[in-house]
Amino acid sequence: MASRSCDPAVTSLAAMASRRSQSRRTSPVCHWYVLTTRAVHTRRRPAPSVVLRIQHGRPLLHSHSRCYLAAGDIVFAPRLVEENPSSPPRELDRIERRIVATTFGAQLRIALMATCLADAMFPQAAIATVQLLERLGHEVVFPTEQTCCGQMHINTGYLAEAAPLIRRHVELFERADADVVVAPSGSCVGSVRHQHGWVARRSGLGHLAQRVDALAARTFELSELLIDVLGVHDVGAYYPHHVVYHPTCHSMRMLCVGDKPLQLLRHVRGLTLLDLPDADTCCGFGGTFAIKNADTSTAMLADKMACVIESGAQICTAGDSSCLMHIGGGLSRIRSGVRTVHLAEILASIQPSRPKEVHAR
């Protein structure tokens, strides 16, 4: 993962550019500034330049067509060139919007990958994601033809069946023309970022591989999006409950989100965050494992539930509806009095819980 800081030179340049445009607030045209950059992430080719566009006093980042910047790339800006304000600089033939760890307060166009499970069974996770990102001032789009990323098929060994799903996913989300893609699921994002590439290559979709990788590079799990891309730790949430956080295996080990979800939860007003013993241990869901190896899955669930109950929390949260379905299903069966709520729902919550929300959904 690329560095999370943005070069101070760029910050000050952006501030200067912003101030300049402020003074021309009445002018309807936009202003273009070319910054030279170097993408630090080793997997990307060095980016020749980034174009900073100031429109209506708000900076929007455009980049050179061959520049695959991602959140956290360090952008150096040794020179600032003010080009013809009425048209983009000549040497750029195709401009695509990309994302940068923002200190610019840019509004992003965010495509939502709802995930098949949330869409069908736990819509509140996806709804909360939309509400949260809109509240933070971003444009959320939902490519309505999406269905599934194919993770279930991939992990059960049905790669040939997953391949068309991967192709659909790439085509749909490219068409959405968004800056980033977000999903309220560590495992789905893990699949997109770490499985789509090699499954595509292995299943006769090698010609799509580069597009698959490019899309994967700008697909984020919710806590990653908030902290790395949007630079937000306090989302202005209010959730007065005792909560324990379960780090799901894919988000923890595949995406390496670290303690980002905990950072977000710590800024939620009214929330008491409790410690989960043996947090790192898998809950036992594992996709079709929960059915094919139901006995072992239950044994692992029993221990996870014991830890959740021991923590004293009334709510167990995580960034994955699938694990929550498993843990919540167990907690419900044993009438534990603890329920599961998706991380997005907590972060989107801005009002005191109404009585009807006390019952688990």
Next chain:
Amino acid sequence: MRTFLGTPGEGNLRGEVPFPIAARRELRNTQMRRNVGHATRTIRAKRLAAVAECPDWEQLRAAGSALKADTMARLPELLDELERNVVARGGCVHWARDATEANEIITGIVRACGTDEIVKVKSMATQEMGLNEHLEAQGIAAVETDLAELIVQLGRDKPSHILVPAIHRNRAEIREIFRQNMPGVDDLTDDPQVLAMAAREYLRRKFLSAKVAVSGANFGVAETGSLVVVESEGNGRMCLTLPQTLITVMGIEKVVPRFTDLEVFMQLLPRSSTAERMNPYTSMWTGVYPGDGPQEFHLVLLDNGRSAVLADPVGRAALHCIRCSACLNVCPVYERTGGHAYGSVYPGPIGAILSPQLTGQGHGDPNASLPYASTLCGACFDACPVKIDIPRILVHLRADHIDAERDRLPSGQDLAMKAAAWAMRSPRRFALAEKALAATRVVAGPDERITMLPWPGSRWTASRDVTAPPPETFRQWWERTHGTERL
């Protein structure tokens, strides 16, 4: 249909029943659950502490991984070099295609020495081959000298862990085993010190009288023809130096190119396996030395399916394993099911990728269930000192298995997966499937919980509730609040 390279692995590499069935039985063994749970939890914490002391741990892992990849890329030439150097120093090299050949070779050597009892240093390879059983059938007693292996042997049991094979036993059980099966033992308490002393007495007699020893090898250095055995108890040192004839069985993947490569592995192995900073008894020997140590040295190189593993560009990383067992100790599945559920002498995460590749995953083979014995949580990958991407290989083997079964009648799972993929390929069908799902709201109680589902859903509802499908799906909500504009 894939062609199997070489001959499939034989021996103790598969169980009788698939993993889910074996696991169900093992989960009920409360003694094993307690022992394995406690032991893995303890050593997990110790390993983390030992690893945290190394500021360059990640570089060591990367170096180990690269060394092993290099080794696998030139395995044939390295094995030739190893043979040349062993022979040049007075040793004898035998090449065994499979377990049967290896067993025969060893029996022949032992017979030629005119003895009917040998001592053994712990060796996973010989367990894989079933050497002890074979020798016993030939009238030759093979005495295990590693304490845990001795316990397993005297108890007529099977090992359940590659490093601590008797982990499923407690001290009371061990006392009973010694009392009943160890000659010359009368009264014993179950104090660990007392038990260890009893074993020590018994084994001393064996060490001093043995003429032939059989060992495994942790590493075989091609450059010098040296073999390396790494152990904690000293029994290895006894067996490698006292008898007249030494036979070492080594899986062909254990070769390392140069002596200096051991620098990396000797740091990775102790910290990963027993959480020690340095291995207690490290023995290295090359050929024979007149008048000192064994005067006859035989190296048996064992294939037993390893060529087939090597042929798979993704799966071959399983051959990088240095048998440290760190993955077993962090695996939440292994912690609860124990080693016996896997059926093979190689259990746990590494066993789930190695055993099915050694034997093949034929139709109905219990080993085909091993790659599914995992939630893909990735703890093993994090712990592996040579960075074997076990989750990736597990999915790869699952895909191999499904592909191999495609020309058969579809199973229930095949039909369900194909139906799901068919529905997911079209947004219209997906929306219809969601509507069908919503119809199941009727079976939920007033608390919106479904507590019973028909098979295979019954496997879920046996221990978990499931929330009723919501009255409105996400896309229905989106359409209602944001409109139907297509992107």
